[in-house]
Structures are given as C-alpha cells and as structure tokens.
Amino acid sequence: MSNPVIKGTHLCKNYGSVQAVRDVSFNVNEGEIFGFIGPDGAGKTSLFRMAATLLLPDSGNLEVCGLNVENDYKKIRRLLGYMPGKFSLYQDLTVEENLRFFASVFRTTVSQNYNLIRDIYEHIEPFKNRRAGKLSGGMKQKLALSCALIHRPRLLLLDEPTTGIDAVSRKEFWSLLRRLRDEGITVLVSTPYMDEASLCDRIALIQNGQILSTDTPDVVASAFEHQLFAVKARDMYLLINILETCPFVRSAFIFGQEVHVTINDYRNADEDKLVNYLSDKLADVVVYQTKPNIEDCFMELMSNKTKKG
Amino acid sequence: MHEFKGFLIKEFYHIFRDRRTMLILFAMPVLQMLLFGYVITNEINHAQIAVLDKSDDYITRKIITRLSASGYFEIKSYLQTHDEIKEAFQSGEVREVVVFEDNFSESLNRFGTANVHIITDASDANTANLIANYTSALIARFSADEFNKDSRGLTIKSDVRMMYNPEMKSVFMFVPGTMAMILILISALLTSVTIVREKETSSMEVLLVSPLKPAHIIVGKVAPYAVLSLINAFTIILLGHTVFGLPVLGSFILLFSECLLFILMALSLGVLISTTTNSQQVAMMLAMVALLMPAILLSGFIFPIENMPFWLQWICKINPSTYFIIIIKNIMLKGSGFMAVWRETLILAFYTFFFLFVSIRKFKTRLT
Numbered sequence: 001m002s003n004p005v006i007k008g009t010h011l012c013k014n015y016g017s018v019q020a021v022r023d024v025s026f027n028v029n030e031g032e033i034f035g036f037i038g039p040d041g042a043g044k045t046s047l048f049r050m051a052a053t054l055l056l057p058d059s060g061n062l063e064v065c066g067l068n069v070e071n072d073y074k075k076i077r078r079l080l081g082y083m084p085g086k087f088s089l090y091q092d093l094t095v096e097e098n099l100r101f102f103a104s105v106f107r108t109t110v111s112q113n114y115n116l117i118r119d120i121y122e123h124i125e126p127f128k129n130r131r132a133g134k135l136s137g138g139m140k141q142k143l144a145l146s147c148a149l150i151h152r153p154r155l156l157l158l159d160e161p162t163t164g165i166d167a168v169s170r171k172e173f174w175s176l177l178r179r180l181r182d183e184g185i186t187v188l189v190s191t192p193y194m195d196e197a198s199l200c201d202r203i204a205l206i207q208n209g210q211i212l213s214t215d216t217p218d219v220v221a222s223a224f225e226h227q228l229f230a231v232k233a234r235d236m237y238l239l240i241n242i243l244e245t246c247p248f249v250r251s252a253f254i255f256g257q258e259v260h261v262t263i264n265d266y267r268n269a270d271e272d273k274l275v276n277y278l279s280d281k282l283a284d285v286v287v288y289q290t291k292p293n294i295e296d297c298f299m300e301l302m303s304n305k306t307k308k309g
Numbered sequence: 310m311h312e313f314k315g316f317l318i319k320e321f322y323h324i325f326r327d328r329r330t331m332l333i334l335f336a337m338p339v340l341q342m343l344l345f346g347y348v349i350t351n352e353i354n355h356a357q358i359a360v361l362d363k364s365d366d367y368i369t370r371k372i373i374t375r376l377s378a379s380g381y382f383e384i385k386s387y388l389q390t391h392d393e394i395k396e397a398f399q400s401g402e403v404r405e406v407v408v409f410e411d412n413f414s415e416s417l418n419r420f421g422t423a424n425v426h427i428i429t430d431a432s433d434a435n436t437a438n439l440i441a442n443y444t445s446a447l448i449a450r451f452s453a454d455e456f457n458k459d460s461r462g463l464t465i466k467s468d469v470r471m472m473y474n475p476e477m478k479s480v481f482m483f484v485p486g487t488m489a490m491i492l493i494l495i496s497a498l499l500t501s502v503t504i505v506r507e508k509e510t511s512s513m514e515v516l517l518v519s520p521l522k523p524a525h526i527i528v529g530k531v532a533p534y535a536v537l538s539l540i541n542a543f544t545i546i547l548l549g550h551t552v553f554g555l556p557v558l559g560s561f562i563l564l565f566s567e568c569l570l571f572i573l574m575a576l577s578l579g580v581l582i583s584t585t586t587n588s589q590q591v592a593m594m595l596a597m598v599a600l601l602m603p604a605i606l607l608s609g610f611i612f613p614i615e616n617m618p619f620w621l622q623w624i625c626k627i628n629p630s631t632y633f634i635i636i637i638k639n640i641m642l643k644g645s646g647f648m649a650v651w652r653e654t655l656i657l658a659f660y661t662f663f664f665l666f667v668s669i670r671k672f673k674t675r676l677t
Contacts, residue, residue: 073674
C-alpha cells in the first residue's frame, strides 16, 4: 500500500483550557473517502484546519501528502482543495465570477479543468449570473465544491459540506464525491449526519476531541455486539419513559419513528421478554430485531466512554 | 501575476457592488466638505462695525461712506472715546471698530501718510480675519482711487489689531485640515474593514490555502481604493477652491501627487489595522478613534501645535496628518514647489512603506 495522504499521530490542540483535539491518530489513504463522523464540537473542524495547514497542532505529528504541515505548508496548500464549514465564497460575486476568481488565484483557468467540475457545475450553470449569496443552500455547496476543485487538487478537504442542506441535494452531493474519488482524488469529509457515514470508504467516529473508532462503516457497525431491537408504540413518549425505568433494558435511544433498545443479558435476548413487559403497560406495541447502524455504534461507544470516564 | 490580477478584479467588484462603500467613498467627502464650507463661510454681509472718528474731516467721512456703501458693513454706532471700544466689543454688538487718528486729513496732506487702526474681535478668529482683510482692502482701494493722480504719493496706513486672540492663525488653516481629515478618515475607514471582513466570512481560510502571497492580498486591498480615492482628492481640491475660495498657488500636479501619497499612507494604515484585528467593529472603532481624533486635534488643524505641552507636541510630530497639512498649506497658499516640502513628503512616503511592510509582516498565514 502506498503512503497515506494524511498521516496524523498523537495530535493535540487546545484553545486556552479547552481541549479540542486529544491525542488523535489517523491515516487517510490515497483515493478513498474518509469521513469524520461526530456531533458539533467534537473537534472535526480543528482537525480539518490542521490538515489544511491553517492551524498547527500543539503536539503530535501531521503529514499531508508526505509533507510536514509546519515547514512545508506552502507546498501542501497547492495540493489541497479546501471547503470550510462556513460558506466562504463571495456573496456579492456571481457564480461565474466566484469560479473565475478561484481559478485565477490558483493560477489556472476555468476551461483548463472544466472536465473535472463539469458534473457539478452543470447543476448551477443556469444560474451563473446570479450572486452567490442568492443561491439555495445546496447550490451554494456545489459552487463551493466547484471552486475547491478548480485547480485539480490531490486532496479534497470538505468540512461538513452537507450541513443544512435538503435530503435530495445531500444525496446528489455524495454521488458527486464518489465520482471525484473515482477520478483519483482523495476526499476527507466530515458530517454530523450518521446516515452519511455508510457512504464513506472509511470512517472515524469522533467525540470530545477523541477518535472512538476508525474503520470501514461495516466493520464499525459490526463491532456492535448486542442484539438490537426496534420498538414502536402508539404513545412514544410513554414508551421511552417505561423503557428507561425497565430493569433489564440496557440502553434505549429514540431513532426516528422507533426506539432502539438493547437488553442486559444479550446472549439470551429475545423480543418476547420485551413484548410481554411492554404490552401490560402500552397499546399497539411492536418489537422486532434490527441491524445496528453507525449511529447505534456511536451511541454505544459514547456511553461506554462516559461509563469508563 | 495572474492571481494578483484576479484578486484586483474581485476587489473592484466588492467596491462597486457595495452601496455603503460607494457612499462613503464618493458622497461622504463632498458632504463633509460642503458642511465645513457652510460652517466656515468666507463671505461677509452687513457685518456690524463701529467707528471712532477722532478727526471727523472730509476724508474720514468719505472713507466711512465707502465702507458702509460696500454692503459688507453696517455702521452700528459712532464712538466718542477709546474707552467705548471695549464696551462695544463686550456688548457683542459690533465685530470691528475702525479708528481714525486725530487730524487725519491734515497729517495726510502734511506728512503724506495717515493712520487707520482696525480693531477686531478675534475671539471668532475666522470672521475677524475676514472683516479686517475686507476693511483694509476697501481702504487701500479708496486711497488708490483718491490719490493716484496726486504726485505726492499719499498713503493711508491701516494697521490691524486682533483683540482677544492676538496669535490668531490664518482662516485657511481650516481647509487643509479638513482635507487631511476627510482623506485619512475615509481611506483608513474603508481599508480597515476589508481584510477583517474576509476573516469574518471565513473566505480568508480559502485565500490562505491558495497560492496568493500576503503581499498580493495587502497590495490588492490597497490599490483599488487608491485609484478611486484619486477622484476623491480631485473633488476635495475642487470644492476647497470653489466653496472656500482656497487658492492653489503652487503646482496642481504636485498638490495632486501629495494627496495621492497621503491617501496611500492612510490606506496602508487602514490595512495595518485590518490585519491586526479580528472583527469589523473593532477595526472601525480603531480607525475612528485612533485616526480621527489625532487628525483633528493633534495635527495643527484646529489648535496651534506651538501652544501645546511638550509631550503633545511630540505626538503631533509622529502624526502623519501634521505633515500633510504643512505640505498642502505650502503648495496651496504659499505656492511653494517640491523643494519646500520634500522633507514632509519623505516622511509620508516613509510612513506608507512602513505601514505596508508591517502589514505584510504581521499578516498571519495561519488562523489563530
């Protein structure tokens, strides 16, 4: 296997007394989509800024494209495409002007790399004379992605690119990312949405500045060793209250229209025990076995952490 | 250079599309200049004066008639004794007392000269100066009209005395000061927010990751405003000339170049403020407080520097506005050439490079 595009070892970053990143190590390999999955304030943005050479780690070592972020930051910056979490294009410039500006600033032209951004740019081209500030959230992100790609970077850093965007645009955005990966561009992406985790090649679950687990989404999910039940009832509020006080329920988290439940003695777990317990107290109880997803793992790892801590 | 050109184009878009910037850039100077123009008017109309005619002969009476017929003056009262002069001023009724000496026409005929004392209330320094100038001009005109055929070369000597503010500086003091203030305020204000704005909208993050060098960004921020401020400088000089009647005795090109230099200095200072602050509000406050107050108070604009305590004089000496005011007064009012102001010019140039250099050095290539 070739050298990793990003190699971080024992990275720490503090802001005053706040520890934003605590002893984080991770590798991003050539040609993969690597996702940082975690809630707001987990330290994802700090890691992105470090990878973009905009922040220096307080301790630890970080190499991007085989170059040190402290000494070789100028070289690294030419190999990067960076999209910050906040919309960072010029709202008073039109779509086309923004794209042209970033092309010129990266010493290239729009036509030179047009084939790379064509798929993305075609979505927004009808609005090329519109001011960027007047675009919808999804279109803004597509424009930002086009601008970040205009110089054909080797590594693309996308900090929460799908936050605040509708479901359809998010889906489109991810299919665009997969196409870029197939073009040979390594993508480091972060998201607070657990459902997007399975769209990455590898993920790192992050919480409180620490990586809880790093692997492919399937492996991360399969590490969940408990039998998981989905429970539904007419009165969901009552249901969660009852589950939380139930003596043999290990964990219960609301998950959309259902509650995901694990039971203390997971080797002998079957739904009958739950159904019996709940049917006495609630109407229309439905219980069935379900497969754990990343979010379940995340919740599980998080609660383990708090128990240990 | 390709990336620098792209950056410049972007900056022009920002300026032309922001109505607020355009207003500050083009409307504010005109407005300020006009406001000052109306506050400090140089026209006098029916100024109330008093006369103490100790001679009361045909020539003095002729002069008095000439004064009141000019339309500039209205003879409010005729005084009898010297003691009444103070009273007249203190009552606030008159702004000037014209005193003719004893035996005015007699001494004119016998010795060829006679004296008129023009005493003005210089607590309102600008008006006092104007009135005194008008009066002596009218008297000089009279003497030319009356005696030019006379071979004896008769002259009426008018001597002006400023009461209450004998060290009064020229009225034209004000206009160069206003020009300096407007230019430094607008220039510094506009650039002080430009880089901070990019920090606030996080577009700076993307710019930092790009191959743009700090010098590109700094110069790219200053250059468009410098070009547009040229129009500003022109407007201000024009207004100063038309509204204030401020002469431009020296070279216009030189004056214009000095304005451009001063603008560049102010813009660089604004950029320096911008690179060292993190919010537009702080930057603007800094520009206002740190630049406006010294530009008005510590530049010799309103208060003469010689009268200040020693330590304030030193602040005036490091204040670039002080030098600009000296430069434009020399060029506009005295008609001096470059040789008279090269030292001040050099100081301004030094400041410009110093501010630019520090800005580029202080420009952070990373986030903090």
